[in-house]
Amino acid sequence: MSSSSNQENINKPEGQSILNVVLVFLIKMITWILKGVSRCTPHKVTSRLLSTFHQPDLKAIAKELENFPGGSIDLTKDNETGIAVMVINNPDKRNSLSGKMMVEMSEKVDQLEQWAQGKGLILMGKDGSFCSGGDLAFVKKALHYGAEMAAFQHHTLTRLHNLPLISVALLQGHTLGGGAELSTACDFRVMSTSGKIGFVQVKMGITTGWGATTRLVSLLGRKKALQFLSSAKIMSAQEAHQEGLVDHILQNSLSHNEELEACKQWLGLNYCNYDSNLLQAVKALIVHCDSSKDTSKSLKYERDVFAQFWGGPAQKAALAAKIKHN
Numbered sequence: 665m666s667s668s669s670n671q672e673n674i675n676k677p678e679g680q681s682i683l684n685v686v687l688v689f690l691i692k693m694i695t696w697i698l699k700g701v702s703r704c705t706p707h708k709v710t711s712r713l714l715s716t717f718h719q720p721d722l723k724a725i726a727k728e729l730e731n732f733p734g735g736s737i738d739l740t741k742d743n744e745t746g747i748a749v750m751v752i753n754n755p756d757k758r759n760s761l762s763g764k765m766m767v768e769m770s771e772k773v774d775q776l777e778q779w780a781q782g783k784g785l786i787l788m789g790k791d792g793s794f795c796s797g798g799d800l801a802f803v804k805k806a807l808h809y810g811a812e813m814a815a816f817q818h819h820t821l822t823r824l825h826n827l828p829l830i831s832v833a834l835l836q837g838h839t840l841g842g843g844a845e846l847s848t849a850c851d852f853r854v855m856s857t858s859g860k861i862g863f864v865q866v867k868m869g870i871t872t873g874w875g876a877t878t879r880l881v882s883l884l885g886r887k888k889a890l891q892f893l894s895s896a897k898i899m900s901a902q903e904a905h906q907e908g909l910v911d912h913i914l915q916n917s918l919s920h921n922e923e924l925e926a927c928k929q930w931l932g933l934n935y936c937n938y939d940s941n942l943l944q945a946v947k948a949l950i951v952h953c954d955s956s957k958d959t960s961k962s963l964k965y966e967r968d969v970f971a972q973f974w975g976g977p978a979q980k981a982a983l984a985a986k987i988k989h990n
């Protein structure tokens with residue numbers, strides 16, 4: 665017998681036992697990872713919600729959201745200046761968003777996508793308050809519907825963010841929860857001296873449902889996003905400006921209307937001086953070149969996490985506590 669065939673006989677069992685050890689190790693690793701994942705999951709996401717995430721039927725969701733009335737979203741477009749104003753109009757509830765308003769906002773974004781003369785957009789609330797998030801009356805009735813609502817809002821706010829218009833959120837009064845999320849879908853944020861902004865979601869037993877985590881990380885980086893979202897801190901205009909979240913603080917002692925005029929001037933003089941075709945091309949280029957532009961995976965993960973907490977015990981306890989964030 666040659667020495668090489670001896671070698672084969674001796675090596676075969678050794679090779680098999682190494683393979684066995686590797687297989688056992690792999691199985692143990694997979695079991696360990698799966699156990700870890702189930703430990704981290706606060707409560708089960710139903711298969712109905714998961715299937716909604718994959719292919720949200722936006723028309724069907726809009727139809728459902730329209731059943732939750734209240735307020736409106738109003739849009740005026742000025743072809744001369746090229747600046748449009750979108751007003752979140754639900755002042756009796758500090759401009760919180762009902763289901764119907766979510767649908768109307770999506771429709772107004774459709775219109776703005778088609779506005780050839782447009783250069784800029786101001787998003788603001790009625791009567792001196794930006795937006796206090798979701799309408800809590802709607803929230804309480806839609807605790808089974810978080811995944812669908814988040815999918816709808818992600819679609820609208822991604823389109824708002826990517827409009828070929830230079831957008832500014834005019835933050836007067838309170839900007840809270842979903843309101844703070846809306847503000848991050850604009851290119852800039854201008855705030856009144858007395859304004860307050862807070863990502864209060866964790867205080868409400870939830871994570872962000874309208875895409876703000878994805879946008880904040882891209883806007884200000886991981887550290888700032890983590891600070892805002894984990895603390896639920898409510899910031900003054902000065903603090904938010906220092907953090908880089910707010911770009912400009914308006915002069916003190918202006919009326920609400922004067923603040924709107926001052927915001928139009930800030931936007932117009934700084935960013936809307938040139939031809940609308942050029943400016944729209946600049947914005948489209950920015951959107952295209954932004955390395956974080958394809959945010960679909962991140963938004964999907966954000967919706968998955970949100971759906972795990974929405975309607976859960978922490979949110980129910982927060983709603984029952986009737987928390988005021990002033």
Ligand SMILES: CC[C@@H](C(=O)O)C(=O)SCCNC(=O)CCNC(=O)[C@H](O)C(C)(C)COP(=O)(O)OP(=O)(O)OC[C@H]1O[C@@H](n2cnc3c(N)ncnc32)[C@H](O)[C@@H]1OP(=O)(O)O
Binds near residue numbers: 757758990
């Ligand atoms: C679904 C999105 C989710 C997310 O993903 O983030 C959310 O946004 S959850 C919602 C988070 N927002 C809140 O929890 C707001 C709670 N409200 C407050 O903190 C305060 O009302 C205020 C916004 C700081 C305003 O305070 P103040 O100026 O002192 O006025 P009032 O408290 O008297 O409010 C006037 C009136 O408005 C009603 N209101 C305010 N916010 C909401 C809201 N989000 N939904 C429904 N109604 C709201 C408030 O209840 C008062 O009503 P009346 O008592 O009937 O006058």
